[in-house]
Amino acid sequence: MIKNKTSKKTKFTSKKFGEDFVWGVSVAAYQIEGAHDKDDKSPSIWDAFTSKKGVIHKNQHANTSCDFYHNYKEDILLMKKMNISNFRFSLSWSRIIPNGVGEVSEKGIQFYNDVINFCLEQGIVPWVTLYHWDLPQVLQKKGGWVNREVISWFKEFASVCAQNFGDRVKHWMVLNEPMVFTGAGYFLGVHAPGRKGLNNFLPTIHHAVLCQSAGGRILRKMVPNALVGTTFSCSYITPIDKKKKNIIAAEKADALLNRLFIEPSLGLGYPFESAPILKRLKPYIKDGDEDDAVFNFDFIGIQNYTREVVQHSYFVPYLNTKIIEANKRNVNTTLMNWEVYPKSIYKMIKKFNSYKGINKLIITENGAAFKDVIEKGEVNDVERKKFLKEYLKQVYKAKEKGLKVDGYFVWTLTDNFEWAEGYRPRFGLVHVNFETQKRILKASGKWFGKFLKS
Numbered sequence: 001m002i003k004n005k006t007s008k009k010t011k012f013t014s015k016k017f018g019e020d021f022v023w024g025v026s027v028a029a030y031q032i033e034g035a036h037d038k039d040d041k042s043p044s045i046w047d048a049f050t051s052k053k054g055v056i057h058k059n060q061h062a063n064t065s066c067d068f069y070h071n072y073k074e075d076i077l078l079m080k081k082m083n084i085s086n087f088r089f090s091l092s093w094s095r096i097i098p099n100g101v102g103e104v105s106e107k108g109i110q111f112y113n114d115v116i117n118f119c120l121e122q123g124i125v126p127w128v129t130l131y132h133w134d135l136p137q138v139l140q141k142k143g144g145w146v147n148r149e150v151i152s153w154f155k156e157f158a159s160v161c162a163q164n165f166g167d168r169v170k171h172w173m174v175l176n177e178p179m180v181f182t183g184a185g186y187f188l189g190v191h192a193p194g195r196k197g198l199n200n201f202l203p204t205i206h207h208a209v210l211c212q213s214a215g216g217r218i219l220r221k222m223v224p225n226a227l228v229g230t231t232f233s234c235s236y237i238t239p240i241d242k243k244k245k246n247i248i249a250a251e252k253a254d255a256l257l258n259r260l261f262i263e264p265s266l267g268l269g270y271p272f273e274s275a276p277i278l279k280r281l282k283p284y285i286k287d288g289d290e291d292d293a294v295f296n297f298d299f300i301g302i303q304n305y306t307r308e309v310v311q312h313s314y315f316v317p318y319l320n321t322k323i324i325e326a327n328k329r330n331v332n333t334t335l336m337n338w339e340v341y342p343k344s345i346y347k348m349i350k351k352f353n354s355y356k357g358i359n360k361l362i363i364t365e366n367g368a369a370f371k372d373v374i375e376k377g378e379v380n381d382v383e384r385k386k387f388l389k390e391y392l393k394q395v396y397k398a399k400e401k402g403l404k405v406d407g408y409f410v411w412t413l414t415d416n417f418e419w420a421e422g423y424r425p426r427f428g429l430v431h432v433n434f435e436t437q438k439r440i441l442k443a444s445g446k447w448f449g450k451f452l453k454s
Contacts, residue, residue, distance in 0.1 A: 012389070013454035016396060022407030023452055024086030024125075025079065025429065026365050028132040028176065030062055031416040033092065035069035039107035042098035044134035045144065045185075049192035057422035065417045066432050072115050075414060076122055078430055078439060082449035086125045088364060088409050089115070090132035090176065093157050100139035101156055109164050116168050127171040127409075129231070130158055130215055133181045133192070140193050145186060145204040148284075154211040158218040166223035173301055173364065174215035177233040178208040178261045190420050198280060198318065206284045209264045213295035230265070231301030231364045234258045234351070235308045236344035240324060245312040249321040251275075253310045256319075258351065262300065264293040266357040277318045299406065301364030302352055304345045306338035335369040335425040340387060346394040353403045362407035366391055369418070369425030372442065379431045379442040388444060410448065414439065 010016075014023060030046045037043075050061035068075060079087060093100070095108040119126045131154070135144055139153055158174075184191035187201035212230050219228045237254040239246035255274035263271060269290060270278050309329060313322035326339040333339055345366060352361055368387040372379050388410065398405050415428035423434060429445030432438070 011454070012393065012396075012451075014452050015454060017399060017408075020406070021399075022086055022362060022409075023084065024088055024127065024407070024409040025084055025413040026088040026409040026411050027068070027090075027413050027416070028129070028134075029090045029092040029095070030132070030134040031412075031418070032062075032066045032068040032414065033095075034062065034064040034067040036061075036063040038069060039095075039111070040098050040105035041092065041095040041108065042100075043137040044092065044094045045137050045140045045192040046134050047094075048137045048140070049194055052194070055190075055194065056420055057424050060417070060422035062417035065434070066414050067437055068414075069111065071437060073118055074439065075430075076115075076118055076124060078441065078445075079124055079413065080122045081441070082429065082445055083452040084413075084449075085123065085452075086127055086171075086407075086409070087119055087413075088127040088129065088173070090129035090134075091161055092134055093131065094134065094136040094138075096160060097136070097157060098138075100136040101153055104160055104164075112165060116165060120168060125171065126169050127173065128161070128165065128169050129173040129176050130161060131174065131211075132176040133185070135193075144193055144195075145182065145207055146195070146200055148203070148207055150207050151210050151214060155214050155218060158215040159222065162219050162222035166219075166226065170223065170225055171227050172219045172223065172229065174219070174228070174230040175208065175212050175261075176231050177303060178205075178212065179257060180233050182208055183256075184420075198277075202281050203284045205260065206281055206289070209261060209293050210289060212261065213265060213293050216295040216297060227298045229297050229299040229301050229360075229362070229364075231303055232258075232262055233303050234348045235304065235306055236341070236347040236351075237308050237310060240309055240311040243312075246310070249310050249312040252319055252321045253308065253323070257308070258348075262352070262355065264290075265295050265297065266355055267294045275319075296357065297359065299360035299362050300352060300358050301362050302348055303365035303411070304348045304363070305334075305336075305366065305368070307341045307344040307347075334387075335371060336421065338368075340368070340390075342387075342390040342394045345391050346398050349395070349398040349403050349405050353398075358404065360406045361404045362409070363395060363405065364407075364409050365411040366408065367411035367427045369427045372415075372426050372431055374431065374440065377440065379440055381442045381444045384442070384444040385447050388448065 182204045186195045186204040189196035239250035255271040259271045326333045331339045370383040412427045414430045415426040415432040431440040
């Protein structure tokens, strides 16, 4: 007798990733907190930058934003409702040390203590990023990241944070996406503090590399049982075709966007050969710096959203490399004009797995901005839900193939201030009305909650 065999398709749930896989959401202080001048807080470079006309979409700013400063309990409870057990957030340097160095604000410390304690009360693990782009403006007046003194300033900030929060916070990240805050802020000038040119960019790169390792050493020394990491933006880079000049252009872009900050920390130095312009870094490198740049992080966070297609260009100074915008390539895009390309996250997991010195790899940001519409009090964000599913399937594919990947954090919890783009792109699992501060859990947030619960 032959029995009919029926095959059940296994449901795609968080359980497939294993019990030790870490799930969470990520946010950043300047983008959500508001309360820009509340309780001792001094201006950061982003407070100063957004006060200028014409640098931000519709001259918007984050003086109030989601007002997380006053609404943190509501937002943490929304996380709990979504079964999110890990919360990555950053600390505002100018809220904790208003003068950049020296006297510490008790009110600033108290705010973060309140957030940390409420997370723990709700069973949510705090993951803290030391620096997510909001340098105190008072330090920018002294040169900011261009000034080598930033290393000692940063060490002091890291020590204050470790001392005040290290008894409860055991998961730390030193820097968020150093390539973005150095490149956009000190080379292109489209982010705070709005500086341009190689003379700003090159020293900033090197000082960020040294702060990355210095912060790691301080956290490891001062926080018992700490898991210390740092995070990098990364994009899968492909040349427009197989012409040699375009392949070389792709190698340059990859060296700058994906390799520039990870390789010095692993003892590999800067990728001079792939991007010869980096040889101009050498005057800034002092005796002992190459050793000081090395730190054995417990985990590396990678943040991937898209891929970039590049070609050679005689008209781009220094690099001769041009990124072809997604809307000129006839591909599906998000509101940020980023290509929806799920394979990119698999490719980047694979690329970072090729380094021998990485202990753990965690996706510390992934998400998408689409146009959200409120209908009958609901936000049915089908595109975002589809985006998250497709990218997560690529993360699972990497795990299934034996590649190292140990966690995944969605960017982001709530709609917020999205840097130069202002409030136009919404990345949140939770919709925010920035006038009334009303929150609406989107369909993507409901789906993610069910996905985690399963």
